[in-house]
Amino acid sequence: MSSRGSLMFLLHAHLPYVNHPQNSGFLEENWFFEAVVETYVPLISVLERLAAEGIRPGVAVSISPTLGAMLENEELEAKLQEYVESRLELLEKEVVRAQNDPALLKTVKLYQKLYEEAAGLMHKYSGDLITPLKALQHAGQIEIITTSATHAVLPLLARPEAVRAQLAVAAEDYLDRFNRKPAGFWLPECAYEPRLNSYLKLSGFNYTFMESHAVETLSAPNGVYSPYRTSNGLGLFARDAASSREVWSAKFGYPGDPAYREFYRDLGYDGEYEYIRPYLGTEGARRPLGLKYHRITGANVDLAAKHYYDPEAALARVDAHASDFLARRMKQTDDFYNARGSRPLIVSCYDAELFGHWWFEGPAFLEAVIRKIRAERLPLQFVTPSEYLNSCQEPAELSPGMSSWGENGYFDPWLNETNDFVYPAVYSATDKMIETANRFRNQDLNSLAVRALNQAARETLLAQSSDWAFLLYIGSHSEYAKGRLEDHAANARKLLGEVIEKRIDEPALVALERQNNLFPRLDFKVFSSVSRF
């Protein structure tokens, strides 16, 4: 059956760079372990399973350079292995504990399967989960794109040198990781401003994504249902708000269904303390263990009153939600087709971690949507961004304004009274980095000075991450976020000062090189005012 419209799924996978090699059981490293087990492994499994059955997924995946570096970090891989093994050990005990409780036992066994799948996939790829993603892209099953080096909100970086550095480092990082140049760029937080067009083109990117209201206000000929291009030829895809809301909204969307897993009730808080103590990290404070046995139950049901999760009931809702999602897309495409006589493109962008980590049933939903299009012979097709741009008519030119996908549509979540103090620190490090890169870019430096300057560039990039401001805004892990921001900014300034004063503290430099060890090819000159651009 010929297609009446196209669907484009963009899953943006990102975590801040968290690597504490001197510590074991570090709380914030669990973000990575949980995301691997609940999101990345299940998504890779879905994509591989579909591809093996001859059902091409055709989705786009953005992998942030910080996440990519964590997925390739051998020390983190070893810790991940320990994390999975410790959960499997706990789950063996849980099977015994739940022996006389069939409702609980079903979910315990589901978790056993989840962690065994993670262990199996990690073993299959020797711990490197980039390998299957690279293979899927190489086989034409998916398209992988990148985002700024450390997920900086680019419109809040006023220094052109800093924006160029974020883009250039990301492009180089992608080339090293995926052995090809990236075609697409995910703007962190979908934060767009017009001056980025030239930087993106000069960095070699062909297209990016933007929020729907950036397009809707311009009387664009096809609204969000077709791509556009800027005057310098950068392709633009606009996010479709409707399909996003159905999946994203905890209030209106599918993830709030009473049958789905409750995120906030966890064995780490429910379990008898001495029983779970071996799994709580060195400090022994209660924390989530990733084993959540209850369902949402109802909108205003107290955590203590939640009912046990029922995997079969949840899967039945996944099937219903996938059908509903596709029915709504069919209506969108039919309405557009009947009005315009042309086939619309619906662009649905989501945080990848929503699928699995926040919305436990998300990977199953994605698989069901893709399978149903094939099984029910729906006149819809999944396309990747590059495929679409290569086959569509020349997109109309558009000059959208600033926007983001954040609360209120602009930059409020990353710039408000709870977090605005980060910007003086970020600019202090950034300006010093630019000034020092300009000073030394044409000088012959010894290898120690070059290492110090390159590490200062890493620290500067890490200080610019959007994650610290966001965590401060939501009041989650605030002290950690503040500490990370201050440490990276201070590390950069200290290293730059040491190079200028020719008194580099090599042991301290070695420690930073071990901890903040992403971007191995980074050259500090990327921050200089006259660079390759």
Place this chain on the structure above:
Amino acid sequence: MPELSKPLPAEDRLVLLPKNPGNFFIFWQLSAGRAEAFRSGALGPDVELRLSYSDDLTHAHSYHLPWQPGRAYVRVPDQGRVYCAALYAQRGANWEKLLESNTAAAPAAAGQAEDRAYASLEFHKRVST
């Protein structure tokens, strides 16, 4: 209002950032010498922040603010325009220019559906409630 744990090194800068169609965030950092001039009374306790349209440098609006804590939110005179800022201090009867900022565009407001969802935030918000 949260602050950094340690003071930053003495450097001069004025940075203008877009927050939303109605507001800019602006912050300034002053070298030790200038900060001392404020503390000693050689410069008046308030600064004047002058916003100009960057295309023709005509004056858009001025704001009087205390010189500390060195940051403020100011109303955008006209959405969708590009601005630059300059920071002035009073020495005797004269206003003396201390710093100039980067240029920054103010977003133009767009109508939005009230139920537009920002998923990560929605889920995170449940943590803090």
